[in-house]
Amino acid sequence: MTQAEPQVEVSLSRNLGLLAVTMIGVGAMIGAGIFVLTGIAAGKAGPGLLLAFLLNGCIALIIGGSYAELGSCFPAAGGGYLWIKQGMNDLFGYLSGWMSWFAQSLACALYALAFGAFFGELLGLWGLDLAAGCTDIHHGCPLLHWTRVGLGVALAVTFTWINYKGSSETGLIGNIVTSIKIVILVVMAAFGLSLMFRAAGGEVSTIVESSFRPFLPFGIGGVLLAMGLTFIAFEGFEIIAASGEEVKNPTRNIPLAIALSILIAVSIYLMTAAVVIGAIDSGDPNVPVYQFLSTLGELGMVEVAAQIFPVGGKLMLILAGLASATSALNATLYGSSRVAFAMGRDGNLFPAFGQINPSTMTPVMAIAMSGLLVVIMAVSLPIEDVAASANIMFLLLFMMVCYSVVSLRKSRPDLKRRFTLPLTPFLPSLGIAICLVLAVWLASLSMIAWGIAIAWMVGGLTIYFVWILPNQTKWEVDPSRTVSESASVLTATGLPTVLVPVKDKFMASSVGALGSIFAHQRGHELLCMHVVRTPDMNTVRADMIDTSVTRVASRVSRQLDVNHRELTVVGRSVSQTISAKAHEYDTELIVFGWPGATVGSQHAFGSVIDLIGTNPPCDILVTHFNTLWRKPRRIVIPSRGRGANLRMSYEVTRDLMAFYRSEDSLKIHESPGSSQEEIQVKTIYVVTSDEERENTPLVKQTSIDLAKSMDVDTEFEVVEAANVEAGILHASRNADLLLLGASDEGYFTQQFRGSIPERVMRKTSANVIMSRKFQGPVSSMLRRFGLGGPREDQEVPNLDSE
Numbered sequence: 062m063t064q065a066e067p068q069v070e071v072s073l074s075r076n077l078g079l080l081a082v083t084m085i086g087v088g089a090m091i092g093a094g095i096f097v098l099t100g101i102a103a104g105k106a107g108p109g110l111l112l113a114f115l116l117n118g119c120i121a122l123i124i125g126g127s128y129a130e131l132g133s134c135f136p137a138a139g140g141g142y143l144w145i146k147q148g149m150n151d152l153f154g155y156l157s158g159w160m161s162w163f164a165q166s167l168a169c170a171l172y173a174l175a176f177g178a179f180f181g182e183l184l185g186l187w188g189l190d191l192a193a194g195c196t197d198i199h200h201g202c203p204l205l206h207w208t209r210v211g212l213g214v215a216l217a218v219t220f221t222w223i224n225y226k227g228s229s230e231t232g233l234i235g236n237i238v239t240s241i242k243i244v245i246l247v248v249m250a251a252f253g254l255s256l257m258f259r260a261a262g263g264e265v266s267t268i269v270e271s272s273f274r275p276f277l278p279f280g281i282g283g284v285l286l287a288m289g290l291t292f293i294a295f296e297g298f299e300i301i302a303a304s305g306e307e308v309k310n311p312t313r314n315i316p317l318a319i320a321l322s323i324l325i326a327v328s329i330y331l332m333t334a335a336v337v338i339g340a341i342d343s344g345d346p347n348v349p350v351y352q353f354l355s356t357l358g359e360l361g362m363v364e365v366a367a368q369i370f371p372v373g374g375k376l377m378l379i380l381a382g383l384a385s386a387t388s389a390l391n392a393t394l395y396g397s398s399r400v401a402f403a404m405g406r407d408g409n410l411f412p413a414f415g416q417i418n419p420s421t422m423t424p425v426m427a428i429a430m431s432g433l434l435v436v437i438m439a440v441s442l443p444i445e446d447v448a449a450s451a452n453i454m455f456l457l458l459f460m461m462v463c464y465s466v467v468s469l470r471k472s473r474p475d476l477k478r479r480f481t482l483p484l485t486p487f488l489p490s491l492g493i494a495i496c497l498v499l500a501v502w503l504a505s506l507s508m509i510a511w512g513i514a515i516a517w518m519v520g521g522l523t524i525y526f527v528w529i530l531p532n533q534t535k536w537e538v539d540p541s542r543t544v545s546e547s548a549s550v551l552t553a554t555g556l557p558t559v560l561v562p563v564k565d566k567f568m569a570s571s572v573g574a575l576g577s578i579f580a581h582q583r584g585h586e587l588l589c590m591h592v593v594r595t596p597d598m599n600t601v602r603a604d605m606i607d608t609s610v611t612r613v614a615s616r617v618s619r620q621l622d623v624n625h626r627e628l629t630v631v632g633r634s635v636s637q638t639i640s641a642k643a644h645e646y647d648t649e650l651i652v653f654g655w656p657g658a659t660v661g662s663q664h665a666f667g668s669v670i671d672l673i674g675t676n677p678p679c680d681i682l683v684t685h686f687n688t689l690w691r692k693p694r695r696i697v698i699p700s701r702g703r704g705a706n707l708r709m710s711y712e713v714t715r716d717l718m719a720f721y722r723s724e725d726s727l728k729i730h731e732s733p734g735s736s737q738e739e740i741q742v743k744t745i746y747v748v749t750s751d752e753e754r755e756n757t758p759l760v761k762q763t764s765i766d767l768a769k770s771m772d773v774d775t776e777f778e779v780v781e782a783a784n785v786e787a788g789i790l791h792a793s794r795n796a797d798l799l800l801l802g803a804s805d806e807g808y809f810t811q812q813f814r815g816s817i818p819e820r821v822m823r824k825t826s827a828n829v830i831m832s833r834k835f836q837g838p839v840s841s842m843l844r845r846f847g848l849g850g851p852r853e854d855q856e857v858p859n860l861d862s863e
Contacts, residue, residue: 083317083322091246092388093386103334104351107351109279113288114327123482123489124459125319126316130466133477133479148461158403158404159517166397166431170217172393174209175382177209177213177216179382181209249369251332253341254332257336289502293448295326301319301322408529411529450510557583557648563590563654564654576589587618587623588626590611590639593629608627643678649679650679651679653683654684685829687825692721694740694741694797696741697789697796698744698800699801704802707764709802710800712771718740742773746780747785789821799830
């Protein structure tokens with residue numbers, strides 16, 4: 062073995078202070094959206110635009126807190142795509158990336174159309190009147206419309222080419238553009254407020270009465286429309302979370318910078334909204350200002366600047382809008398193409414998206430397709446529909462991020478969180494609810510936008526299930542590296558495998574014994590695997606890893622002469638590595654060990670089990686041993702009379718009974734005569750309501766019939782209890798082994814209370830095996846969200862009675 066190179070830890074320099082990182086967030090938020098959408102939103106909400114901006118700021122604080130927590134857990138590149146993949150499953154990770162790609166492309170189209178509109182106005186200032194003879198410049202002037210669209214498309218094509226060539230906006234230019242935007246808005250707001258106070262003689266009541274009554278001319282519905290339409294103007298705080306490795310004292314500065322940047326942006330937006338409503342004249346005393354602004358559409362802010370600064374104000378605002386739209390399009394097109402590139406590299410899009418041009422060192426296909434999307438959307442849709450579509454996509458993505466905060470609190474308690482969002486899960490759940498309301502409410506503004514969003518998601522799911530999922534293992538880069546492998550046979554057996562992932566020697570003994578028994582009874586090969594997780598596989602050498610863990614797990618398989626294989630693997634993701642090896646070795650059953658006692662009451666079975674269990678590649682068993690594994694004498698199986706998981710519980714019982722009746726069990730039994738003792742099996746039905754009591758004969762008959770079909774003789778007992786959990790615990794108090802079906806309870810039940818099997822596992826003194834039958838990725842996803850028809854056997858209790 063050659064001498065290993067010295068290991069060097071590579072990290073970014075922490076040189077961003079609180080002020081610097083706050084300004085990054087402010088610059089990202091105060092983009093082209095505020096210049097383009099303020100006038101349109103004023104026409105939807107009237108003076109209620111102020112309330113819309115204020116409420117959007119509150120929602121942004123919740124979502125920003127979610128980004129701060131997740132960004133502190135996963136500082137590497139990937140952002141929401143990575144977080145959702147970790148917090149939900151691979152399907153939703155793919156879907157979030159697919160939606161993020163489209164959302165950012167829609168945002169680019171919005172900025173392109175904004176550029177075209179502002180440049181068209183600039184041409185008018187230069188004497189080229191493209192609207193000459195038009196009575197309605199928004200709907201009856203094709204020359205003006207297509208000139209604006211053409212200018213926007215030209216900008217999009219130009220920056221697509223620039224991104225392909227590898228050039229990008231420099232930090233200096235970005236800072237200059239940001240400063241110009243903020244200064245113009247603040248100066249315009251200050252002068253506008255000054256005009257308002259002078260005109261009212263300094264009386265606030267006069268200002269309110271003359272300009273802000275009625276405050277909600279279109280009701281709360283108008284406010285919701287304005288909120289949904291302008292929410293894209295609050296998108297940008299996630300950049301702060303992505304800067305974690307470069308920020309000084311990130312524990313303090315990242316959440317504080319997110320909060321400060323949102324508060325600064327909201328303050329500027331509120332001043333701008335007040336001036337837009339109260340400082341200008343519609344020219345007709347019978348026409349409210351907000352109605353006047355609605356006729357101007359995306360150029361409403363230009364008119365505001367022209368009235369506040371009669372000399373040069375219009376030109377100043379146009380130039381600021383052009384600079385803002387240009388920088389925003391460039392940055393967002395870069396981000397959009399990199400999302401597509403990351404998905405292609407990870408095997409979640411076609412491989413061409415993940416390829417880099419060797420001469421320009423840029424992802425050509427990802428950039429080209431992103432640019433094409435921008436052009437198609439800009440040419441096909443009016444600016445309001447583009448904005449609504451982008452906002453719908455971002456709102457749905459933010460919902461997934463909020464969900465992931467709650468999910469990862471349970472499934473990944475081991476993550477190092479430099480910041481935690483307070484009042485979890487209530488604040489993330491509130492964020493989910495509000496984002497959903499805003500997204501749905503946007504349908505009243507543009508059904509086309511929702512149609513586009515649904516079509517894009519359906520198209521993405523079709524691509525995923527038809528092309529990507531069947532080819533994913535072939536396309537994706539292998540996320541692991543095997544550093545040690547040994548086997549009882551030198552050549553491949555071609556047998557299916559029972560996979561036993563082990564973390565330490567304590568758990569390896571019992572889990573390995575159980576896995577060996579199932580492999581023996583089913584004629585399978587045993588695969589014992591120890592995964593060492595590391596972000597950078599190149600920093601780990603084989604001689605640094607304890608490869609004896611798998612030797613402990615395979616001890617019983619050697620006693621039973623079961624073909625076995627021992628793997629020690631280094632991988633970036635334990636769950637992905639296990640899934641990949643399960644596919645590679647034709648695994649039909651995975652047996653996990655759950656320590657239970659090492660995880661607090663607010664957490665689930667652990668990151669790996671939860672991530673794989675939501676969309677398992679095969680049948681899985683989750684074991685929890687209160688004592689070392691030995692032959693069970695009394696097995697208890699809770700039942701609802703039906704279901705794939707109940708059938709699997711009886712299959713487990715059948716294999717155990719058959720094994721301990723065989724002479725091979727003499728090789729491993731713990732005490733003399735134990736192999737002659739027959740295993741007693743009891744099926745229990747927990748009754749918590751009169752309706753369930755009436756179902757007792759049917760449940761009894763179907764349970765006994767199912768057990769007999771598995772060659773299992775079982776007693777049947779009805780247990781009256783206040784809730785399912787209490788009934789199971791009471792009935793199993795003298796049992797050696799409790800067999801449970803995995804829970805398919807809904808999101809809120811599991812987040813607030815935990816699943817029934819999990820709660821039972823924590824409290825029982827018996828050893829526990831929880832089963833989940835593989836039924837395909839679509840069925841797993843639908844059952845998880847309550848859309849897959851009747852739930853399985855013991856995991857379908859009457860939860861309301863609890």
